[in-house]
Amino acid sequence: MPNEYRSGEPAGGFLKIENLAKTYIPGAEPVFDSVNFELAKGEFACIIGHSGCGKTTILNVLAGLEAATAGVAIMSGREIAGPSLDRGVVFQGHALMPWLTVRKNIAFAVRSKWPQWSARQVDEHVQKYVTLVGLDQAIDKKPSALSGGMKQRVGIARAFAIQPKMLLLDEPFGALDALTRGTIQDELLRICRETRQTVFMITHDVDEAILLADKILLMSNGPRARVAEIVVNTMPADRQRATLHHDAQYYRIRNHLVDFLVARSKDLSGGRAPLKPPFVTPGLQAIDLAEPGVEEPIAVKPVQLQRVV
Amino acid sequence: MNEPKTLRAKAALLSAFFLAFILVIWYTATLPTKTAAPTLTAEQSEYAKLMGKDPQAGGGAPSKSAFPTPAQMGSTIVGHLSDPFYDNGPNDKGIGLQISYSLARVGLGFSLAALFAIPLGFLIGMSPLAYRALDPFIQLLKPISPLAWMPIALYTIKDSSISGIFVIFICSVWPMLTNTAFGVAGVRREWLNVSRTLQVTPMRKAIEVILPAAAPTILTGMRISMGIAWLVIVAAEMLVGGTGIGYFVWNEWNNLSLTNVIFAILAIGLVGMALDLVFAKAQKAVTYAE
Numbered sequence: 001m002p003n004e005y006r007s008g009e010p011a012g013g014f015l016k017i018e019n020l021a022k023t024y025i026p027g028a029e030p031v032f033d034s035v036n037f038e039l040a041k042g043e044f045a046c047i048i049g050h051s052g053c054g055k056t057t058i059l060n061v062l063a064g065l066e067a068a069t070a071g072v073a074i075m076s077g078r079e080i081a082g083p084s085l086d087r088g089v090v091f092q093g094h095a096l097m098p099w100l101t102v103r104k105n106i107a108f109a110v111r112s113k114w115p116q117w118s119a120r121q122v123d124e125h126v127q128k129y130v131t132l133v134g135l136d137q138a139i140d141k142k143p144s145a146l147s148g149g150m151k152q153r154v155g156i157a158r159a160f161a162i163q164p165k166m167l168l169l170d171e172p173f174g175a176l177d178a179l180t181r182g183t184i185q186d187e188l189l190r191i192c193r194e195t196r197q198t199v200f201m202i203t204h205d206v207d208e209a210i211l212l213a214d215k216i217l218l219m220s221n222g223p224r225a226r227v228a229e230i231v232v233n234t235m236p237a238d239r240q241r242a243t244l245h246h247d248a249q250y251y252r253i254r255n256h257l258v259d260f261l262v263a264r265s266k267d268l269s270g271g272r273a274p275l276k277p278p279f280v281t282p283g284l285q286a287i288d289l290a291e292p293g294v295e296e297p298i299a300v301k302p303v304q305l306q307r308v309v
Numbered sequence: 310m311n312e313p314k315t316l317r318a319k320a321a322l323l324s325a326f327f328l329a330f331i332l333v334i335w336y337t338a339t340l341p342t343k344t345a346a347p348t349l350t351a352e353q354s355e356y357a358k359l360m361g362k363d364p365q366a367g368g369g370a371p372s373k374s375a376f377p378t379p380a381q382m383g384s385t386i387v388g389h390l391s392d393p394f395y396d397n398g399p400n401d402k403g404i405g406l407q408i409s410y411s412l413a414r415v416g417l418g419f420s421l422a423a424l425f426a427i428p429l430g431f432l433i434g435m436s437p438l439a440y441r442a443l444d445p446f447i448q449l450l451k452p453i454s455p456l457a458w459m460p461i462a463l464y465t466i467k468d469s470s471i472s473g474i475f476v477i478f479i480c481s482v483w484p485m486l487t488n489t490a491f492g493v494a495g496v497r498r499e500w501l502n503v504s505r506t507l508q509v510t511p512m513r514k515a516i517e518v519i520l521p522a523a524a525p526t527i528l529t530g531m532r533i534s535m536g537i538a539w540l541v542i543v544a545a546e547m548l549v550g551g552t553g554i555g556y557f558v559w560n561e562w563n564n565l566s567l568t569n570v571i572f573a574i575l576a577i578g579l580v581g582m583a584l585d586l587v588f589a590k591a592q593k594a595v596t597y598a599e
Contacts, residue, residue, distance in 0.1 A: 083505045095499035097500060142598070
């Protein structure tokens with residue numbers, strides 16, 4: 001997709017979320033409000049926050065499956081008003097059609113994107129993406145014959161196969177065991193690097209976020225949750241899962257994320273989070289704060305660590 | 310592997326034993342009974358002679374039950390099966406022909422019901438408005454015995470054969486309608502979301518997502534409908550007469566041929582079983598493992 005990448009585009013201009021809010025019960029406090037953030041083309045963003053803060057709702061708004069109560073989401077200069085083949089979604093529960101084989105599940109998506117293609121063209125395209133996720137052996141199996149990890153791989157292949165401008169992943173590895181999760185994370189990282197895919201992903205796994213994301217959006221608790229802070233992942237771009245924890249930055253970022261989830265996310269609930277999330281670079285703390293292109297982090301006031309039940 | 314095999318063999322053996330037991334009871338129950346000759350007074354004996362009966366032989370002869378013995382039953386079955394499709398006029402047709410008439414009526418009524426109920430069930434399942442609007446009618450019409458429609462059908466259609474088909478139609482509609490609506494409404498949200506994010510056209514969504522997802526439930530409805538239709542056709546044909554297995558049963562009752570009635574009952578059971586088996590197979594074919 002490098003040809004689509006315009007260097008003149010301002011950083012963060014690809015996806016713009018402005019003052020997004022969602023109220024489920026009219027008159028009640030919104031689940032989240034004033035959600036503001038931007039993503040540049042090719043960026044990988046993870047959003048972290050406690051359950052119920054509205055992460056999935058934000059993802060559904062981006063997917064066009066749900067409408068926000070207020071605010072707009074703009075992708076490539078156009079407001080997101082409904083589902084589009086420009087955005088691929090990987091669902092939490094893989095959402096494969098159990099009556100179709102792997103090949104037909106992916107072909108279903110491919111035929112939706114290119115209805116004019118011949119059966120051979122569709123099949124070649126399908127095979128390419130099945131190979132990409134390493135499932136050639138299982139291409140004619142039904143989902144019930146696959147393991148959880150393989151099913152999620154099919155879901156990823158299906159989302160990639162339509163060559164979307166943006167990929168949305170709703171906690172795709174939540175139900176997988178740690179080993180499988182690691183392998184698929186590596187695969188996802190490789191594919192995203194190869195294709196320079198723009199990704200928005202929900203996760204509960206702090207380590208997953210540090211491995212995969214360029215930007216980690218931290219969400220405060222609801223009601224009136226907001227994106228309270230954007231952590232810029234300052235670790236080297238070619239980071240590997242195996243060596244990640246040897247980097248000095250890793251623990252600084254990790255501690256920052258965990259501290260946020262344990263204590264600050266609660267303190268910033270109810271609309272106490274800033275309207276525009278500041279960029280922070282905990283990985284560079286005590287090294288060099290004045291990296292170009294990165295806004296100086298605001299002073300974070302220390303908070304008492306609380307035991308959460 | 311071995312365990313279920315022996316279980317199956319045991320079950321078959323036990324079934325055979327039950328059959329044998331029933332046959333023995335049947336055989337002994339229908340044995341000719343020799344009743345002692347009643348002692349007649351001189352007047353009674355004289356009267357019997359006047360009526361052209363032999364008072365000595367009459368009482369002493371073995372009295373035969375009208376209920377057939379297993380042997381008579383067997384020869385009747387062989388007789389019917391050796392020529393199932395003969396046609397000697399309106400009141401004398403082979404059993405195969407009669408069953409074919411019934412099957413044709415059921416097939417026609419059932420197919421019409423499927424053509425009506427499955428699309429309407431789709432609509433009800435997909436639209437909460439349609440569901441709420443039509444639910445009172447369905448709830449009211451569903452418990453009505455299909456035969457209760459017969460007078461109205463006969464009055465409006467003025468044809469007994471088509472009325473029979475209408476009765477089959479009306480009894481087949483409800484299980485298919487409610488099951489289709491239930492299956493369509495229960496299609497997993499995430500599959501629908503997949504088709505939404507892929508901007509699948511409504512027609513493709515209905516045929517490629519909702520239909521296969523709801524197919525097991527729809528087939529269950531069809532299976533129930535077919536079972537009911539086969540129950541109702543016998544009663545309907547007894548009413549409208551003319552042809553069909555139900556008419557055959559009633560006609561043989563009027564002929565006082567219990568043997569033929571029993572044979573017809575067995576045939577009805579076997580055909581019903583075969584129909585159910587066909588739908589069970591179809592159901593298995595569309596069921597998916599998640």
